[in-house]
Amino acid sequence: MNFSGPRFRQVLPAAALLACAAGLAAPAGAARPGGAREPAPAARTQATPTRPSLPPLLPPAALLEPHATTAWPMYNGDYSGSRFSTLQRINAGNVRRLVPVWIYQVSGGGFGAAQVMGGVDATPLMVNGVLYFTVPDHVFAVDARTGTLIWRFNWVNHGGLLIVGNRGVGMSGNRLYFMTPDNWLVCLNARTGKEIWQKSIADPRLGYFSSGVPLVVGNHVIVNAGGDTLDLRAYLESRDTRTGALQWRWYVDPSAGQPGADTWPDASARLHGGGNPWVPATYDPKLNLVYAATGNPNPVYAGQGRLGRDLYTGSLVAINPDTGKLAWYFQGNPHDTHDWDQTEPPVLFDAKIHGHMRPLVAQASRDGYFFVLNRRTGKAYVSTPFIPLNWSLGVNQRGEPIPNPKVIPTTDGNLVSVTAGGATNWFPSSYDPQTGLFYVNCAEGYSIAYLQSTSKKASGFAGRAVTLKSQGMLKALSVKTGKMVWQHIYPDQWGEDSGILTTAGHLLITGDSAGNLIAYNPKNGKILWHYHLLSPVSNGPETFLLDGHQYLVVGAGPYLYAFRVMPSSGLN
Amino acid sequence: MGVPKRRRAPAAACVAFFAALSGLLAAQQPGQEAVPANPAALGAVPAKPGAKKPVKRFTGPFAFKAGQPIMGLGKLAAPAVIASGQRVFETNCSFCHGADAQGGIGPDLLQSAVVLDDVNGDHISNVVGKGFPGHMPAFNLTPTQLHDLAAFLHSRVLAIANLAHGQYQIPFTVDGNAAAGKAFFYGRGKCSTCHSVSGDLAHIGAKYTPYQLQNLFLTGVNLRTYYGGGSRPKQLVTVKLRSGRSVTGALRYLDDFNVVLVDADGKVESIRRRPGVQVTMNNPLAAHQRLLGVYTDADIHNLTAYLVTLK
Known part of the structure; x- marks a missing residue:
C-alpha cells in the first residue's frame, strides 16, 4: 500500500499561530491533493533509544501485579479490568473530607497542532509520581503531586476522526505507546516525551480511525484501529515493544475457509464486515489469554447484505498474545443491526459459581445483556438482560442471545426497547470482590431504527436510530445470577458516561451527567459524598498511593482533578 | 526532567481566537468536532471562472465540508468541478463500475488504492489512459476531464463517509392505514x-x-x-419544602443534591434536597x-x- 502521509511532530510556526488567532483554524500540515505530495518521512525511522543506564520506570514485572497500589500502570489499573483498588486510606469514614488538591486543564493556550479537541476519556497511568494521559492527538505527562506539566507531545493529524476520543497510553520500561486518530502507533520516551518510533497500523483514507489504548503484554503491544464509517475488514494486531515490528494480526472477519467464514453470505460481505475491537482489552497472565470485545458489523444498520451470524463481530474473543490465535469466542450480539457492538471492557475475576471457585470474565454489553463466562473455556454461567429489551428471543445452547428477526431497522421505522446509543458503552465498569457485585452505568429506554438502504450493497451506516426515551441508571448486578441487587436512578433522564471505581475502603466512585463526582456505598447504593466538577466525569476514576497519601484522580471534560482527604490539621 | 515554560500567545490573538472558536462551538452539540465555519478561508479549490458561487454540499452536524481535509484525501473540490467529473464518470465509467462507483462488473472504486492514492488525477490518468489489458479498455480523456473525474470520485468517498453522520435521507414511505x-x-x-x-x-x-x-x-x-x-420543552417542577411551603416553576437544574427552578415571577429558587424536601416533576413528555x-x-x-x- 503506497501510503506516505505527513506525520511529523510539528514545531509551531508563528504563521500558524497567527492564522489560528484570526479564527481560521488552519490545518497545521499540508493536505494531499491541492498541496504537494509529502516526502517519504525517512527521518522518523531513525530510532532514538533510551540510554540503557536509566532504570526502567515501569519494570515489566510490575505489569503483572494485581491491584497495584503505588502505581496505576495501565488503563484499567491492572490486567483484570476490575477497577477495584485494595487501598483504604480513603474510605467510607473519611470520604466526606475528600478535597481537590489540584486541577489540570488540557485546553487553552493551544494553537494549530497544539489545539485540543475532546476531553479526557483516557485513564491516566501513574508511574513514579507522573501521570501520563491523552486527548486525541496529544499526550501529556503531568506531575501527580502538583498538576504541573512535565512534557507534552503534539501529533499532526491528517484525517483521523477526533470526535471519538482517546483512551490513553500503554507503558513498559521507559516507553509509552500511543494510538493517533489517524492510526499511527507512536512509541515515546516516557522521561522526555520524545518520539522513538512510529508505525502505521491502518489507512485513514479507508475510514479507519483510532481511539484505543495499546495493551502491553510481555514484548507485545496489542493495538487495533477503529472505524465503522466505511465497510472495512477489522483486526487486532500485535507489535514488538522494542521495534514496532508486526508480530501477528488476527482478523475479526475471517479469511476464506477459516472457521466463522461460513457465517457470512459471501466474500465481499465478509471482507468488508467491520467489527473493530475498539474497547480496551484485558489479560489473564496465568491462562496467557487476551480478552477483546469486537464491534458491530458493517454496513451498520443494514443486515440484508450480510445475513448470518457475522462472526467474529459482536463477540468476546480470547486470544493468545504470543501467537494471535483464537482460543474461544462468545458472540453476545449476533448479526447486530443497531450499532451496539459488544462493547464494555471484559472484566476478569475469580468467584464461586455452583460451589466452585472459577476463573470468570464478565461483561455488561451494549446490547443490554450481562454475561458471566468461564474465561478459560468461554462457557456461559450467566447470560441475561440487565435492562428490558425486545430485540432478542432468548439465548441458544451456548448462552448466546438469539436476535428477533422482526426487530431490525426498516425504512418506515422499527421500535426498539433500547436507546440508540445502547444500554451502556465503553466507559469502564467495575467488579468489587468485597460485595461480589458488578457495577455498570447504563440507560433504559426506547429508540426507533430506520434503514437508509434496502440494497444488498448498502454502505457505511446505511441507517440511523433516534432515541425516543432514555433513563440513566447505575446498576449493581449479582455475578452469580445476573440479577440486579440495587440501582440508583439518576434524576437526569439521559445516560451517564462515567466509568466506575470500587475500593476496599467500601466506596464506589463514579459521576453523574450533571457533573457530580459521587461516592456510594457499594453494598446498597447509598450516597456518601459528592463534589460538583466543572464538567461531568469523562473517564474512569482511578486511585493510587503517593508519598503515603491516597489520591483519587478523575477526568472531567478538559480537566483532570486530583483529590485527597483533608487531614484535620489541613493540607500541607 | 525539565519542566518547559508554558507557551504564551499574545493576549489579543487569544481573544480573537477564542471569540471565533466560541462562535463555532455555540451552534454545536456536545461531543462534536469543531468544523471551520468558512470553507473558503481554508483555501478551498476555487470554482471555475463563470461557475456559480459554490454551494455548501455537505451540511449537518458531522459533515465534512468543502476545503476540509479529511481521511487523508485532501480537500473537497468545488461543486461545479465535481458535477463535471460526474458527467465524465457517467459517460465513460459507470457502465462497469456502477452508477455509484461502488462496483459493477468492474471493481468498487471507492475502496480502490488507485483512487485513494490519486492527487488531482495523476494515478487515475495512468489507469484510464492505459487501461488494463484483458480487463479494462483505455480511454482518451483530457487532463481537465481526468482532474474533474478524480474530484468526483473523491467526493463520492466523502459522501459515503458522510452516510455515517446522518447526511442522507431515509427513503421513508407512508405505508400505514x-x-x-x-x-x-x-x-x-x-x-x-x-x-x-x-x-x-x-x-x-x-x-x-x-x-x-x-x-x-x-x-x-x-x-x-x-x-x-x-431548548427542551419547558419542564415544570414543584418542590415541597420542609416548612410545608410549596414552590412551582420551570426546572433549571436538578441532581441528587439540589434543585434550581425559576418561578412565575422570574425569581430563581435554589433548594437543597434535604430529607423531607419533595421534588415532583411535571414531565411534559410523559x-x-x-x-x-x-x-x-x-x-x-x-x-x-x-x-x-x-x-
Whole structure:
C-alpha cells in the first residue's frame, strides 16, 4: 500500500499561530491533493533509544501485579479490568473530607497542532509520581503531586476522526505507546516525551480511525484501529515493544475457509464486515489469554447484505498474545443491526459459581445483556438482560442471545426497547470482590431504527436510530445470577458516561451527567459524598498511593482533578 | 526532567481566537468536532471562472465540508468541478463500475488504492489512459476531464463517509392505514386527550415531512429544534419544602443534591434536597413516553398515515 502521509511532530510556526488567532483554524500540515505530495518521512525511522543506564520506570514485572497500589500502570489499573483498588486510606469514614488538591486543564493556550479537541476519556497511568494521559492527538505527562506539566507531545493529524476520543497510553520500561486518530502507533520516551518510533497500523483514507489504548503484554503491544464509517475488514494486531515490528494480526472477519467464514453470505460481505475491537482489552497472565470485545458489523444498520451470524463481530474473543490465535469466542450480539457492538471492557475475576471457585470474565454489553463466562473455556454461567429489551428471543445452547428477526431497522421505522446509543458503552465498569457485585452505568429506554438502504450493497451506516426515551441508571448486578441487587436512578433522564471505581475502603466512585463526582456505598447504593466538577466525569476514576497519601484522580471534560482527604490539621 | 515554560500567545490573538472558536462551538452539540465555519478561508479549490458561487454540499452536524481535509484525501473540490467529473464518470465509467462507483462488473472504486492514492488525477490518468489489458479498455480523456473525474470520485468517498453522520435521507414511505391511525388517535392512544386536529395539530401534515411527523409524535419534541440547539420543552417542577411551603416553576437544574427552578415571577429558587424536601416533576413528555410501551410498529405507521392527512 503506497501510503506516505505527513506525520511529523510539528514545531509551531508563528504563521500558524497567527492564522489560528484570526479564527481560521488552519490545518497545521499540508493536505494531499491541492498541496504537494509529502516526502517519504525517512527521518522518523531513525530510532532514538533510551540510554540503557536509566532504570526502567515501569519494570515489566510490575505489569503483572494485581491491584497495584503505588502505581496505576495501565488503563484499567491492572490486567483484570476490575477497577477495584485494595487501598483504604480513603474510605467510607473519611470520604466526606475528600478535597481537590489540584486541577489540570488540557485546553487553552493551544494553537494549530497544539489545539485540543475532546476531553479526557483516557485513564491516566501513574508511574513514579507522573501521570501520563491523552486527548486525541496529544499526550501529556503531568506531575501527580502538583498538576504541573512535565512534557507534552503534539501529533499532526491528517484525517483521523477526533470526535471519538482517546483512551490513553500503554507503558513498559521507559516507553509509552500511543494510538493517533489517524492510526499511527507512536512509541515515546516516557522521561522526555520524545518520539522513538512510529508505525502505521491502518489507512485513514479507508475510514479507519483510532481511539484505543495499546495493551502491553510481555514484548507485545496489542493495538487495533477503529472505524465503522466505511465497510472495512477489522483486526487486532500485535507489535514488538522494542521495534514496532508486526508480530501477528488476527482478523475479526475471517479469511476464506477459516472457521466463522461460513457465517457470512459471501466474500465481499465478509471482507468488508467491520467489527473493530475498539474497547480496551484485558489479560489473564496465568491462562496467557487476551480478552477483546469486537464491534458491530458493517454496513451498520443494514443486515440484508450480510445475513448470518457475522462472526467474529459482536463477540468476546480470547486470544493468545504470543501467537494471535483464537482460543474461544462468545458472540453476545449476533448479526447486530443497531450499532451496539459488544462493547464494555471484559472484566476478569475469580468467584464461586455452583460451589466452585472459577476463573470468570464478565461483561455488561451494549446490547443490554450481562454475561458471566468461564474465561478459560468461554462457557456461559450467566447470560441475561440487565435492562428490558425486545430485540432478542432468548439465548441458544451456548448462552448466546438469539436476535428477533422482526426487530431490525426498516425504512418506515422499527421500535426498539433500547436507546440508540445502547444500554451502556465503553466507559469502564467495575467488579468489587468485597460485595461480589458488578457495577455498570447504563440507560433504559426506547429508540426507533430506520434503514437508509434496502440494497444488498448498502454502505457505511446505511441507517440511523433516534432515541425516543432514555433513563440513566447505575446498576449493581449479582455475578452469580445476573440479577440486579440495587440501582440508583439518576434524576437526569439521559445516560451517564462515567466509568466506575470500587475500593476496599467500601466506596464506589463514579459521576453523574450533571457533573457530580459521587461516592456510594457499594453494598446498597447509598450516597456518601459528592463534589460538583466543572464538567461531568469523562473517564474512569482511578486511585493510587503517593508519598503515603491516597489520591483519587478523575477526568472531567478538559480537566483532570486530583483529590485527597483533608487531614484535620489541613493540607500541607 | 525539565519542566518547559508554558507557551504564551499574545493576549489579543487569544481573544480573537477564542471569540471565533466560541462562535463555532455555540451552534454545536456536545461531543462534536469543531468544523471551520468558512470553507473558503481554508483555501478551498476555487470554482471555475463563470461557475456559480459554490454551494455548501455537505451540511449537518458531522459533515465534512468543502476545503476540509479529511481521511487523508485532501480537500473537497468545488461543486461545479465535481458535477463535471460526474458527467465524465457517467459517460465513460459507470457502465462497469456502477452508477455509484461502488462496483459493477468492474471493481468498487471507492475502496480502490488507485483512487485513494490519486492527487488531482495523476494515478487515475495512468489507469484510464492505459487501461488494463484483458480487463479494462483505455480511454482518451483530457487532463481537465481526468482532474474533474478524480474530484468526483473523491467526493463520492466523502459522501459515503458522510452516510455515517446522518447526511442522507431515509427513503421513508407512508405505508400505514390512516383510518386505523385515526382510531388509535381517538382510542387506545388517547392522543385526543391533549391534542386536537382542528386546534394545535391543524395542518400539521403540511408543516412536516412524514418522517419528521413520525419522530415528532414518538418523542413529543421537534427533533430539529431539539438537537439544533433549541431548548427542551419547558419542564415544570414543584418542590415541597420542609416548612410545608410549596414552590412551582420551570426546572433549571436538578441532581441528587439540589434543585434550581425559576418561578412565575422570574425569581430563581435554589433548594437543597434535604430529607423531607419533595421534588415532583411535571414531565411534559410523559404521555408520549408512556405510549412507547403501548405501540406496535403498525400503530406507529398507522398514526403517521393519519397525521399525514391533516394537510
